Amino acid sequence: MAVAPSTQASARTQRAGGASVPVDLSAERFGELLDLIYEAALQPEGWAAALSAIRESFDANYVSLIVRPGSGDDLGLIVSAAGEERTIDTHNPPLQMSPFHGLPPDRLVTVDDILTETDWRSLAYYRDWCAPHDVFHVMAVDIQTRDGGVYGFRITRGEDGERFSAVDRARCQVILPHLRRALNLHLEVNQDRKVNQLYSQAMAQLMVGAIVLDEHGRVLECNPMAKAIVQMNDGLTIKDGQLEASYAADNRRLQRLVRDVVDGAGKPSKLRPIEAISISRPSGKVSWGLVVQSITPDAWTEGKHRPSAAVFLRDSDSKAMPPVKLAQELFQLTGAETMLAIQLANGLSLEEAAEALNIKRNTARAHLRSIFSKTGVRRQTELVRIFLNSVVLLGAKD
Numbered sequence: 001m002a003v004a005p006s007t008q009a010s011a012r013t014q015r016a017g018g019a020s021v022p023v024d025l026s027a028e029r030f031g032e033l034l035d036l037i038y039e040a041a042l043q044p045e046g047w048a049a050a051l052s053a054i055r056e057s058f059d060a061n062y063v064s065l066i067v068r069p070g071s072g073d074d075l076g077l078i079v080s081a082a083g084e085e086r087t088i089d090t091h092n093p094p095l096q097m098s099p100f101h102g103l104p105p106d107r108l109v110t111v112d113d114i115l116t117e118t119d120w121r122s123l124a125y126y127r128d129w130c131a132p133h134d135v136f137h138v139m140a141v142d143i144q145t146r147d148g149g150v151y152g153f154r155i156t157r158g159e160d161g162e163r164f165s166a167v168d169r170a171r172c173q174v175i176l177p178h179l180r181r182a183l184n185l186h187l188e189v190n191q192d193r194k195v196n197q198l199y200s201q202a203m204a205q206l207m208v209g210a211i212v213l214d215e216h217g218r219v220l221e222c223n224p225m226a227k228a229i230v231q232m233n234d235g236l237t238i239k240d241g242q243l244e245a246s247y248a249a250d251n252r253r254l255q256r257l258v259r260d261v262v263d264g265a266g267k268p269s270k271l272r273p274i275e276a277i278s279i280s281r282p283s284g285k286v287s288w289g290l291v292v293q294s295i296t297p298d299a300w301t302e303g304k305h306r307p308s309a310a311v312f313l314r315d316s317d318s319k320a321m322p323p324v325k326l327a328q329e330l331f332q333l334t335g336a337e338t339m340l341a342i343q344l345a346n347g348l349s350l351e352e353a354a355e356a357l358n359i360k361r362n363t364a365r366a367h368l369r370s371i372f373s374k375t376g377v378r379r380q381t382e383l384v385r386i387f388l389n390s391v392v393l394l395g396a397k398d
Contacts, residue, residue: 025057025171025174029057030174032053033050033053033054033057033175033178034178036049036050036053037050037175037178037179037182038178038181038182038185040182040186041181041182041183041185041186041189042185042186042189044186044190047065047079048079048081051063051064051065051079051080051081052081054081054155054175055081055082055155057171058139058155058157058168058171058172059157059161059162060155060156060157060161061082061134061135061156061157061158061161062080062081062082062133062135062154062155062156063080063081063154063155063156064078064079064080064081064152064153064154064156065078065079065080065151065152065153066078066151066152066153066154067079067151097123097124097125098125099111099114099115099120099123099125100114100138100140100142100152100154103140103141103142104142105142105143105144105150106141106142106143106144106176107141107142108139108140108141108169108172108173108176109139109140109141110137110138110139110140110163110164110169111136111137111138112163134158134159135156135158136156136157136158136159136161137156137157137158137159137161137162137163137164138154138155138156139154139155139156139164139168139169139172140152140153140154140155141153141172141176143176143179143180143183144180145180145183145184145187146184146187147187149183149187151183153176153179155168155172207225207314207315208225208312208313208314209222209223209225209226209227209228209229209311209312209313209314209315210222210223210225210226210310210311210312211223211226211230211243211310211311211313212295212307212309212310212311213243213258213262213307213308213309213310213311214305214306214307214308215262215305215306215308216262217242217243217255217258217259217262217309218241218242219238219241219242219243220305220307222238226311226313229288229313229315230243233246234246234281234282234283234285235247235250235279235280235281235282235283235287235288236279236288236313243258243311245279245280246279246280246281246282247280247282250277250279250280253277254277254279254290257275257277257292258292258309258311260275261274261275261292261293261294261309262294262308262309264294274291274292274293274294275291275292275293276289276290276291276292277290277292278290288313288314288315289313289314290311290312290313291311291312291313292309292310292311292312293309293310293312294308294309295307295308295309295310321342322342322392323392324338324339324342326392327341327342327387327392330390330391330392331371331374331375331387331390332374333370333371333374334367334370336357336359336367337367337370337371337374339357340353340354340357340364340367340368340371341371341383341387342387343356343357344368344380344383344384344387345383345384345387345388350364350365350368350380351364368380371383
């Protein structure tokens with residue numbers, strides 16, 4: 001990994017108390033650490049490898065990242081790396097008892113900075129947890145992220161190990177800014193992932209399939225509803241990474257439409273196309289409706305397997321299955337009234353709904369009158385409209 005000259009300099013020396021202290025960390029080793037740290041920012045399971053590499057660089061017995069301190073029944077989350085011959089207690093230590101609990105953010109300290117050796121040995125925290133794990137020398141810092149979160153970072157050595165020196169401190173100070181950036185990056189990436197999952201889930205609950213295509217029209221990803229639709233192999237399929245229609249005439253139109261939309265992805269927003277098409281289904285069911293829309297390109301990903309078009313599709317023949325309890329709460333209906341409303345929303349007549357629910361027609365009519373009274377509608381078509389346009393479908397399970 002190439003390291004910029006300024007980074008190489010910071011890896012050799014670190015200012016401490018107005019004087020430069022040698023870090024004793026080669027550019028090659030520093031680069032390896034940065035690779036692991038920033039990889040962990042993108043893939044959380046990589047933190048164990050990153051912490052293990054830091055442990056080796058400091059000749060430590062443990063390196064730990066306190067992600068979430070425990071409280072009450074919550075054991076919290078601590079990611080730790082230990083030497084090959086060591087085991088880590090599955091029960092997290094009582095962090096509130098630690099002398100390092102509540103440090104000012106970004107202040108790097110060792111045991112010697114805050115306690116005498118006698119005081120350290122006398123602490124219940126040391127006797128009950130540290131000593132049994134051969135944790136004697138501790139270097140600690142709490143890293144604050146942009147959102148105000150605090151992550152504890154701890155490097156430890158056993159009693160037979162050397163005390164943490166000025167060189168160790170300087171080396172840690174060089175790594176800390178990168179740990180902070182990696183944690184901030186992890187938060188942003190994870191937030192984006194969670195938001196994307198939420199949007200994908202909402203679209204699936206609304207029975208909308210979404211397929212993202214790259215600049216060559218190849219499929220990059222599909223949401224759960226789109227996957228379910230193409231797996232039916234009923235008019236649409238994904239073959240060799242391309243979305244294809246079953247019938248030749250439909251497929252020619254689909255491929256031409258995708259090319260037109262992808263080619264227009266870099267145009268001003270008013271000129272970018274949004275096109276629609278219907279795709280016949282061999283099963284004879286209602287045709288698929290597709291809308292293809294261009295995606296605004298990112299200059300940093302121009303021409304690099306970037307998202308360029310989105311295909312949205314719905315199964316017009318599918319039936320809404322919202323949670324009964326949620327629909328009850330939303331419209332203040334009884335369970336029986338809610339079941340009838342769902343059947344009507346799925347296109348059944350009152351007589352067909354009564355038969356499907358195994359109730360008498362007069363009972364169904366009585367339920368319908370009560371539904372009209374509670375929802376304020378006067379016609380069955382009105383009821384279907386407000387039901388399908390409500391948020392009730394967003395409560396459906398995946």
